[in-house]
Amino acid sequence: MYTIGADIGSVAVKVVLSKDGEWIDGLIAPTGWSPKSSGAEAIAAILDKNGLSRAQISRVVATGYGRNSVDCDERITEITCHAKGARRLFEGSGIRFVLDIGGQDSKAISLDEKYNVSDFLMNDKCAAGTGRFLQNMAVMLGCELKDFSLLPSDIEPHAISSMCTVFAESEVVGLLAQGVDKRALMLGILDSVASRAEGMLRRVGFSAQSGASGVAFTGGASRSRNLVALIERRLGVPLRACEKSQYAGALGAAETA
Amino acid sequence: MTDIESIFETMRNALSAGPVRIKEAVDEGRKIVGCYCAYTPYEVIRATGAIPVTLCSTSDKPIAAGEEHLPRNLCPLIKSSYGFALTDTCPYFHFCSIVIGETTCDGKKKMYELLNRLRPTHVMQLPQTYATESIALWKAEIERLARRLETELGVTITESDLKREISKRNTERRVMGDFYALSTLNPAPLSGLELNLVNEFFKVSFGDEKALELVRELTKALRENYEEGERRVAPRKRIIVTGCPTGKSLEKVFNAIEENGGTIVAFENCGGIKPNYELVDETRPPYDALAEKYLGIPCSCMSPNNKRLDLLEKLVADYHADGVVDIILQACHTYNVETFLVRERLKIPYIAVETDYYQSDVEQLSTRMGAFIEMMN
Incomplete structure (x- = not known):
């Protein structure tokens, strides 16, 4: 029995095809301006790639902010x-x-x-602490998002105190003018994201004790090994991320299908 | 079975007819007293023969105008109230001869200083704890309000006027209490949006006997139909809404709850159970009884405010609630800080959502409420 989970995020659409609960294939595509068409196209693409038709899929479950714009059998929030x-x-x-x-x-x-959600906290009204924040900073520093994953680990991050994306930009401009090492600033930017993440985790009950078995790290930002290291340094427990971490939402959706 | 929808329809029409009724009352020579808060003792105002009305404060429209005088990072309710007054777009404000305010929070008490320049504003100094000394202070404030109203409106308040109005307001509270109790039934006989409609209707009933009779009739009809087997609402997760005052702009939260698998069974907020669940003691001297009752309202401006936690705990049990949603208006520090204690006290799923009057977070609210309700499955 084939199922599809589609996680339509603000930046990327993640689609997972599974058979009897086992991973068959995954696909990531940019969301662009239309979550409706990019979601539909990504589903069509994974079907095509695997030589399947929509009729062969027993259920399609959508999640993510664009979940209401695609044609599917069920919609579940990205938290679950x-x-x-x-x-x-x-x-x-x-x-x-x-x-x-x-x-x-x-x-x-x-x-x-039993891995059921017992509490959650979302930050979705402000770019601080999100991938969008890193993207803006990358543009300003003339680098790419992937560069935030290639930084040396022996440089101490330069603290960025502004939480707001707009103010952080002017703060970084000022620090660059003062001659602060760009790599230390990039690490500082990542550490400000790590600090927000730590705060949110603590508010839902994380402590070194309760989180001793580690914290699963999902979403696009989990691909930055520098960010992983900085969050681990703050939490004092291992973060569990893998190459499929970005698919977590889609995988969860396919699971419930 | 009685046609419930037609009763709701009558109530919906009454909401839009509110301003016209107030204009007619003014034409007939009645005085209008503008109020904002549940701490305002309606009985004293009514004892003068005037009509206390709730002033507009729940739309985002006048916020921009309000921000011309007020800081942006202030609670939307305060900015909206002031913006309405400034732009003269609230018909109730337009017709009122005096406004009654209370020092419930820093933002409001300073806003009233500005509001006083637009319309005479009498500010009651509200003590912020429930203790013998505070009750004495609050009693003095209620008496000071009575003297001010007597002067402004040129009337004398007698003890029998007060007693009559206390008894009448208690009746109103009992009628609303009976109506609220319907939702202890499981599944609920009505939706939260309908519950909210009746709260809004009650706000514009202006002490009218016929309006109260309609609530009685609705309660009776809903109960009878339910007993005959009518199920208007499918069984869903039962949610209690608590926190800041609600209103038009916050219906987005109610929608997010009810469109994602929940039914609101009780509003603990100012426009719901909070000010109505306790009565004024009719055997005590009127001013003492009023002071005791009103200071006992468990708003987050009280410190400590354990009474709200007790009330919520009781409501969770009485209404068989599955979850509690705490609505926090941006910059409402007291309710916001109190979320920690509420979460700690309640033994069932709890979520606090911070929002304002703009509709820009409708999608985010839907995700939050959706996830919150999925969490209970």
Whole structure:
């Protein structure tokens, strides 16, 4: 039995095809301006790639901010899907917390012993602490998003105190003018994201004790190994991220299908 | 079975007819007293023969105008109230001869200083704890209000006037209490949006006997139809809404709850159970009884405010609630800080949402409420 989970995020559409609960294929495409068409195109693309037709798929479940704009069998919020996806990705690890940092929002989720959501917190009214924040900073520093993952680990981050994207930009401009090392600033920018993430996790009950088995890290920002290291340094527990972390929401949706 | 929809329709029409009724009352020589808050003792105003009305404060429209005089990072309710007055777009404000305010929070008490330049504004100094000394202070404030109204409106308030109005207002509270109790039934006999409609209707009933009779009739009809097997609302997760005052612009939160698998069974807010669940003691001297009752309203401006936690705990049990949604208006520090204690006290899923009057976060609210309700499955 084939199912599809489609996570239509603000930056990227993630689609997972699974058969009897097992991962078959995954696909990531930019969302662009139309979540409706990019969602439909991504679903069509994964079907095409695997030589399947829509009729062969028993259920399509959509999640993410664009979930209401695509044609599907069910819609589930990304909170529930990320929890289910993290469970699938890190089953047996005993994780009790999920941190998701996507393009437009970030969220901290606490799970009970059966991996059900017991509490969550979302930051979605402000770019601070999200992928969008990093994207803006990358543009300003004349680099690319992937450069935020290639920084040396032996440089101390230069603290950025502004939480607001707009003010952080002017702060960074000032610091560059003062001759602060660009790499230290980039690490500082990442550390400000890490600091927001830490705050959210603590508010849903994270402590070194309750989170001792680690924190699942999902969403696009989980691809930055520098960010992973900075968050781990703050939390004092390992972050669990893998190459499929960005698919967590879609995987969770496919799981519930 | 009684046609419930037609009663709701009558109520909906009454909402838009409110301003006309007030204009007619003014034409007949009645005085209008503008109020904002649940701490205003309606009984004292009514004892003068005037009509206390709730002034407009729940639309985002006049906020921009309000911000011409007020800082932006202020609670939307304060900016909206002031903006309405400034732009003369609230018909109730237009017709009122005096406004009654209370020092419930820093933002409001300073805003009233500005409002006083637009319309005489009498500010009651509200003590912020429920203790013997505070009740004495509050009693003095209620008496000071009575003297001010006597002067402004040229009337004398007698003890029998007060007693009559206390008894009448208590009846109103009982009628609303009976209506609220319907939603303890499981599944609920009406939706939260309908519950909210009746709260709004009650606000514009202006002490009218016929309006009160309509609420009685609705309660009776809903109960009878329910007993005969009518189920107007599918069984869903039962939610109690608490926190800041609600109103038109915050219906987005109610919609987000009810469109995502929840039914609101109780509003603990100022326009709901909070000011109505306790009566004024009719056996005590009127001013003492009023002071005791009104100071006992568990608004977050009280410190400590354990009474709200007790009330919520009781409502959760009585209404068989599955979850509690705490609505925090941006920059409302007291309710915002109190979320920590509410979360700690309640043993069921709880979420606090911070929002304002703009509709820009409708999608985010939907995701939050959706996830909150999915969490209970």
